[in-house]
Amino acid sequence: MMVLEQHKNDEKAPAKAGRRFKLKKAPVIFVVAATIIGIAGTASISGLAYMAGAPKVAAAKAKTASVATVTATTAQLQLIPDTLSLTGSISATDPLTIGSSSSGLVITQVNAEEGDYVHKGQVLATLDSSVLRAQLAASEARLQGAKASLVKAAQPNRPEDIGSFQAAHKQALADVQNKRAMLDQAIASRQLSRNTAVRYASLLKDGAVSQMEAQTKETEAITANSTVRAAEENLSAAQFMAQQGANKLAMATQGGRAEDVVISQASANETAASVQQMRAQIEQTIVRAPDDGLITKKLAHIGDVNLGGKALFEMIRRGNIELRAQVSQDDISRLKVGQKAQITDGTRKANGSVFLISPTVDATTRLGIVRISIPKTSDFKPGMFVTGKVERGSRTALVVPNSAVLSEGDHYYVFIYKDGIALKRQVNVGARVKDAAEIHEGVQVGDQIIGAGAGFLNDLDPVALGH
Template sequence: MSPRLRLAAAILALSAGASLADDRAPSVTVATAVRGEIRETVVVTGSFVAREEVLISPEVEGLAIIEILAEEGDKVAAGQVLARLNRQMLDVQIEQNAAQISRAEAAIAQARASIAEATANKTLADQQLQRTRQLQQTGAASNDQLDQRQTASRSANARLDNATNALRLGEADLTLAKAQRSDIELRIARSEIKSRVGGTISRRTARLGAVASATGEPLFRIIAESAVELEGEVAETTFARLRAGQPAIVEAAGFDKPFAATVRLVAAEVNRTNRLGRVRLALAADERPPLGAFGRGTVEVARSQGILVPLSSVMFGQPATIQVVKNGVIETRQVTPGLRAEGRIEIRQGLAEGEQVVAVSGSFVRNGDKVTAVTLSNR
């Protein structure tokens, strides 16, 4: 065959192939709409913190630490002794105070005896004065005798007043000594550093021999009730979907199994600088990650049963649309989207279970186009 004939035959063959290709419908990947459950989640990343951290500081000044009874990581009960301070000086003061109390009580007893004696003398002096006045009226007593009886009566009254004042002074001294004793006993009680709450000691700064001071660093830090939370920040676009009580799963660095948790706190404001909102997730397990460790929480904000398709199959706009393949022909429909999670989306209206949709929206096909469907699993 001549070269010209071979070229003509090749052109005819290409023309025939092009005609066959034009008659074949283009292939598109489709996914089947299925009914199932979808859960929408929000991711929270941050660090573990104590829900409430109680600071334990000495309540008495100037005493040295002589004994430490608790370490970091120990679980303690409310009222448990964590450390002891040197109380020798306070023991000396309590002995001195006991002597002051005894002295005041003796003074009170002496004053009461003096009052009894002065009262008797006053009664006798008053009786003698009365009789002398009666005798003077009959002329049996002189004016000098009357003056002596009056002076004796006034002296007896003065001695009674003096004894009464001595009793009051003794009682005041006793009250002061007892108040001082209460103060010393309180300081002695505070020489034992006790935990105010039950929980876990997260930090100990107490050192043997150090002089305790309420103005310095706390001697102990306690995680109240051993309650640890994940504190993180969430973008304001998803922050509004978080509510207290929502279930969550928390993963901690260094732990193989995740922790069950719930949303305990959703802050009332968003940071104006970075547009992030603060969230706290309370852990439910007994085992606790260390404070300051990194954690990642997944919060379930919504759950639904409905028709599910790949997220890529929906073209978002006003309204949202989806391309359905029915009998090899593209049909564009308006749909009402719902929850989105893990690359899937819920279609609440506009699509039935079992229908096939174009897996990737905007695949250069239009309403009414003929296509060849290639099924894609949407699981």
């Protein structure tokens, strides 16, 4: 507009004709330029608007495309088997230690090996009984003499009888002296063995002798102590015999009376008791199985000297084995004798039953012992570590599908569907039964638990329920 006004004002200036020509062309150029600029501006504005809105549209399309389709199951209460999980070791139900009270005798025969199943009364080992049998023969001879003396007691005494009693009494007194000397010798030997054992124990601490040497000296001291006790008993028996001899001699010198019969009868009874004692000692040289059972350890070897009280064999009575497991005070109150159990070590399996529940609970650990019998026909061996489950009926529990429970390190979690969003929740998992998992914490009844597709989700991911 400014150019047009200037053109009108310059009509009176003919000298500027060329300039007017240029001014007449200027509006046309300006209008064309303005039009081009307008079109370009419009195009630019439209392009910028498109470029600004494109990411939102793309994001919306991408968001719509990333919504996962999942399936969900309602968390609900249902009855599940009530089982108690246990761990422990297999052990013998009734372990037995077998030995012989005969001390100082050599083992001459061993008839059982580890793993043998033996029967009650079966001979497992034999000790040398030759000395005892000789003593038995002597006792039996004395018994015959005692019986003859009993018959003779009813007859009047003769000088020969008195002489016999005197000789017997002297022999008994001599025997007392001999037994006393043997006791003194045994006491001295015991003291020496004790001193040696103490010295070897001290040397063992200093490393001067081996453990075996020290134990040998300790064993010798124990044996020496047993020898002293045996010598004391022998002396006591000899003194008794001497007293009996003195009594017999006194009665004999008084002539035949009724008391003679009593004395002879007592002598015969005493000798008979001695014979029975010797026979019992000989019987103890034969080591027999006290009951049917499985030999688990053989400690007897031919040529070994048996020590009274030392174990020669260990066995499981009747082969019965069991699982001993510790359970909490809460669980032990829910156990009952007769409840069924399944035992496994990952390879072997067996069915058992609860046969004994500890009547007490440890005051420190609050744990009690439950004992579960295992069939002897199973492949389990004492010492094996196993796991077990005890069936206690059924109980109501909150469950979700097993496949919906995912793990992350030491923790478990599930995804809950709510308003199109997957919510990740950590859960406390209890028992697992077939396709269901018990949930103690983290899920409520009625929650929609995502199953298929849960493994590909993250917390707060948008999801859609499929069929």
